Amino acid sequence: MVEAYLDRLTHFSPVSEKSRDLLKKHIYTGKVAKGDFILKYQEACNAIYFIESGFARQYYFKNGKDITEWFAGEQEFCFSISSYFKNTPSNLMIEALEDSTVIYLDKKGFTSLTKTHLDLAQLAITMFSRSLIFSQERTESILFQSAKDCYLNLLKKQPHILQQVSLAHIASFLGITQETLSRIRAKI
Amino acid sequence: MVEAYLDRLTHFSPVSEKSRDLLKKHIYTGKVAKGDFILKYQEACNAIYFIESGFARQYYFKNGKDITEWFAGEQEFCFSISSYFKNTPSNLMIEALEDSTVIYLDKKGFTSLTKTHLDLAQLAITMFSRSLIFSQERTESILFQSAKDCYLNLLKKQPHILQQVSLAHIASFLGITQETLSRIRAKI
DNA sequence: CTGGTTATTTGACAAATGTCAAAGGTTTTC
DNA sequence: GAAAACCTTTGACATTTGTCAAATAACCAG
Numbered sequence A, B: 001m002v003e004a005y006l007d008r009l010t011h012f013s014p015v016s017e018k019s020r021d022l023l024k025k026h027i028y029t030g031k032v033a034k035g036d037f038i039l040k041y042q043e044a045c046n047a048i049y050f051i052e053s054g055f056a057r058q059y060y061f062k063n064g065k066d067i068t069e070w071f072a073g074e075q076e077f078c079f080s081i082s083s084y085f086k087n088t089p090s091n092l093m094i095e096a097l098e099d100s101t102v103i104y105l106d107k108k109g110f111t112s113l114t115k116t117h118l119d120l121a122q123l124a125i126t127m128f129s130r131s132l133i134f135s136q137e138r139t140e141s142i143l144f145q146s147a148k149d150c151y152l153n154l155l156k157k158q159p160h161i162l163q164q165v166s167l168a169h170i171a172s173f174l175g176i177t178q179e180t181l182s183r184i185r186a187k188i
Numbered sequence C: 001c002t003g004g005t006t007a008t009t010t011g012a013c014a015a016a017t018g019t020c021a022a023a024g025g026t027t028t029t030c
Numbered sequence D: 001g002a003a004a005a006c007c008t009t010t011g012a013c014a015t016t017t018g019t020c021a022a023a024t025a026a027c028c029a030g
Helices: A002-012 A015-026 A081-086 A107-114 A120-143 A148-159 A161-162 A167-174 A178-186 B002-012 B017-024 B083-086 B106-116 B117-142 B147-157 B159-164 B166-174 B179-188
Strands: A027-032 A038-039 A047-053 A056-062 A067-072 A076-078 A095-096 A100-106 B025-031 B037-039 B047-053 B054-063 B065-070 B075-076 B091-095 B100-106
Touching: A002 A015, A002 A047, A002 A100, A002 A120, A002 B083, A015 A107, A015 A120, A027 A076, A056 A167, A067 A076, A067 A167, A081 B166, A100 A107, A107 A120, A107 B117, A120 A148, A120 B106, A120 B117, A148 A161, A148 A178, A148 B037, A167 A178, A178 B054, B002 B017, B002 B025, B002 B047, B002 B100, B002 B117, B017 B106, B017 B117, B037 B179, B047 B106, B047 B166, B054 B166, B065 B075, B075 B100, B100 B106, B106 B117, B117 B147, B147 B179, B166 B179
Parallel strands: none
Antiparallel strands: A027 A100, A038 A095, A047 A076, A047 A100, A056 A067, A056 A095, B025 B100, B037 B091, B047 B075, B047 B100, B054 B065, B054 B091
16 A cells, blocks of 8 residues: 555656655554544644545634635545644644545655655655645636636536535535535536 | 845755855846736746846736736745646736846756755755745635635735735736725725 | 826626525434 | 434525726826
8 A cells, every 4th residue: 555655656756766665664554534633623734644545624714614625535645735834733624524544644754855865855846846736726716716617617627526525515615605506506 | 136036045945055056057137127028928937036126917817807816026936836837838927017127047957956956956845835835825815705804914914015006906816806896995 | 287098986786695594305323 | 214413405685796887086198
């Protein structure tokens, strides 16, 4: 499982056998039951998480409302950007919506390896630039589309989400209310 | 000027004298007159731009509408994330709203140096992770705030923008119409 | 300074979305 | 299999924001 994960990681950017072995020491796996947290509120995000199997939701509270920031499906990464980079307690929570197997890439270990190994530094650059592109696309998608178009966009890009997640969560991901989303659906 | 820029860059992450000299070879400066483009439509974004003096607006067209993605003030960075990382022609344009002096950090040169020098790779990691945090904060700010709160947020974080930019551009940055913004202002 | 241009505000109304409440559906649990 | 808990839909109405058009205000060039 860890080998497959390493394959996936190093697909972003080539990594020597030696670096791969070093990296392996900072990777560990865990099971998270449905409803439990991969990252708890106010906890430091000290790893990059990879959902080997299962499904997770990233969310936070704003003015008492539960806001979904992102969904992470199987074979996808997630982490709290601000907590990870700023070393602050996380406002973001990551909850397993199904029983999940999670692979952790330890931040401290990974960071220190990037300081001594060029190939791993390249890997970090590639990973973060990919995140940057995702983040960018999300902003553009939400900023200038109607709720309906956002929904259709989601439907196209990540249709599996709609099978697994409650309406309320999808609505908060899209930045609209549950009722509005229900009405949008009714029209399609 | 370039030295001050290097100081600023290397403040993100320490860089050796030797690396600094190497980096310098990939930095060049230019003047851009008001109304001219730092990055043209469909051009490849082959540098990270730094506004030494002046002011710039990043925007693109969506369904015929002019959408402002970001403003870059003095001593700030800007570039087209997707064009830079994906090597695609840029949909984003960067226009100087005032006569500006721009410092270019050449992508090709910088990228290749990050492949051979650990300290410069670290610099890249730090720069891109900072961009990631900015992008993230922007999404959160826009996604779950009313138009008014977005405006107040901008007022607090980048008040200088409001002095330099037309209402229409600020409105498109906030994702609202000019009329709505005008009414929000009237109430304050 | 003055006419022309551009930017901003205002008004009237339409459309989209939110809020609150209630009614149906589903799923879970015992 | 029935009650409880939870999720989704629907209705009525309020609020926010958009659209179009016109009126002001600010800016610029000659």
